[in-house]
Amino acid sequence: xxxxxxxxxxxxxxxxxxxxxxxxxxxxxxxxxxxxxxxxxxxxxxxxxxxxxxxxxxxxxxxxxxxxxxxxxxxxxxxxxxxxxxxxxxxxxxxxxxxxxxxxxxxxxxxxxxxx
Amino acid sequence: xxxxxxxxxxxxxxxxxxxxxxxxxxxxxxxxxxxxxxxxxxxxxxxxxxxxxxxxxxxxxxxxxxxxxxxxxxxxxxxxxxxxxxxxxxxxxxxxxxxxxxxxxxxxxxxxxxxxxx
Numbered sequence: 001x002x003x004x005x006x007x008x009x010x011x012x013x014x015x016x017x018x019x020x021x022x023x024x025x026x027x028x029x030x031x032x033x034x035x036x037x038x039x040x041x042x043x044x045x046x047x048x049x050x051x052x053x054x055x056x057x058x059x060x061x062x063x064x065x066x067x068x069x070x071x072x073x074x075x076x077x078x079x080x081x082x083x084x085x086x087x088x089x090x091x092x093x094x095x096x097x098x099x100x101x102x103x104x105x106x107x108x109x110x111x112x113x114x115x116x
Numbered sequence: 117x118x119x120x121x122x123x124x125x126x127x128x129x130x131x132x133x134x135x136x137x138x139x140x141x142x143x144x145x146x147x148x149x150x151x152x153x154x155x156x157x158x159x160x161x162x163x164x165x166x167x168x169x170x171x172x173x174x175x176x177x178x179x180x181x182x183x184x185x186x187x188x189x190x191x192x193x194x195x196x197x198x199x200x201x202x203x204x205x206x207x208x209x210x211x212x213x214x215x216x217x218x219x220x221x222x223x224x225x226x227x228x229x230x231x232x233x234x
Contacts, residue, residue, distance in 0.1 A: 032221065034222055036225075041204075041228070043118065043122075043225035043227045044223075044225040046222055046223075046224065090159070100147065100164070100166060100210075100212045100221065101147060101212055102161060102164040102171055106158065106159045
């Protein structure tokens with residue numbers, strides 16, 4: 001069975017500092033991994049994904065994530081946080097053996113708060 | 117703009133009303149979904165319509181009824197809802213299928229319909 005965990009409900013960072021939002025996963029094979037962001041009263045927006053290839057994936061708004069197979073992690077990072085990055089972030093995983101996106105499993109979400 | 121449009125964005129209804137949520141995708145995708153997002157709860161997949169499957173989450177009450185007339189349109193019909201049904205309802209689409217070019221199966225979400233049941 002596949003699963004994904006976001007161990008932190010909330011992450012607080014000062015503007016200009018680097019940020020990390022953690023995600024670990026469990027899947028039988030090589031995973032497809034995703035990060036989404038949700039601003040208040042909005043839908044989920046796709047940020048980035050790892051399918052194969054380079055372990056460091058770059059996405060929207062200056063975010064990047066590093067796939068670490070040995071640690072089964074896919075942490076979201078940004079070198080310098082902005083107040084506008086404050087939002088709810090979801091990690092998601094899908095076993096590529098399934099062809100349907102209905103098999104995507106979402107984490108519980110991490111609320112990122114950037115203080116000025 | 118995500119290419120997935122939901123209407124209405126906000127809906128307030130009484131428990132005896134009948135209303136519908138509408139979703140339209142302009143991405144040429146072959147699968148559409150309804151998710152429910154409640155405060156402090158995980159995202160809940162309610163219904164899936166795709167070329168390969170129609171999936172209904174058995175835990176979804178029958179007062180929610182989906183309709184998918186074609187691959188671009190999806191409805192969620194609401195009837196005699198309860199206050200606990202108040203939530204953000206998210207529509208999503210994806211391009212599914214093994215071997216489909218460019219298919220990595222990520223979901224594209226609409227902005228959501230905020231439903232309040234009085």
